[in-house]
Amino acid sequence: xxxxxxxxxxxxxxxxxxxxxxxxxxxxxxxxxxxxxxxxxxxxxxxxxxxxxxxxxxxxxxxxxxxxxxxxxxxxxxxxxxxxxxxxxxxxxxxxxxxxxxxxxxxxxxxxxxx
Numbered sequence: 001x002x003x004x005x006x007x008x009x010x011x012x013x014x015x016x017x018x019x020x021x022x023x024x025x026x027x028x029x030x031x032x033x034x035x036x037x038x039x040x041x042x043x044x045x046x047x048x049x050x051x052x053x054x055x056x057x058x059x060x061x062x063x064x065x066x067x068x069x070x071x072x073x074x075x076x077x078x079x080x081x082x083x084x085x086x087x088x089x090x091x092x093x094x095x096x097x098x099x100x101x102x103x104x105x106x107x108x109x110x111x112x113x114x115x
Contacts, residue, residue: 041090
């Protein structure tokens, strides 16, 4: 083996090890990002439910016009609006879920038409 072949072999080995490490790191980063995306989507749903519940309570006859509840409702709406700025993150996993639901619904409709 010539000196050039040895050097090229070492460079190729280092390159392969680096690429394997890079692929494993990227895969881990994507898994973590999708996990955060899913959790943020769940958090957004919880804040939405809280805002709607608070609105329902505020609209009850006994609490209508209560300044404390009105302030809390405005704060919840503001918080929900601020959370909407992160939609690009939690929409990463919602798109997959919606696609799966649409596919299931279409297959059920096809089964009903055939049956």
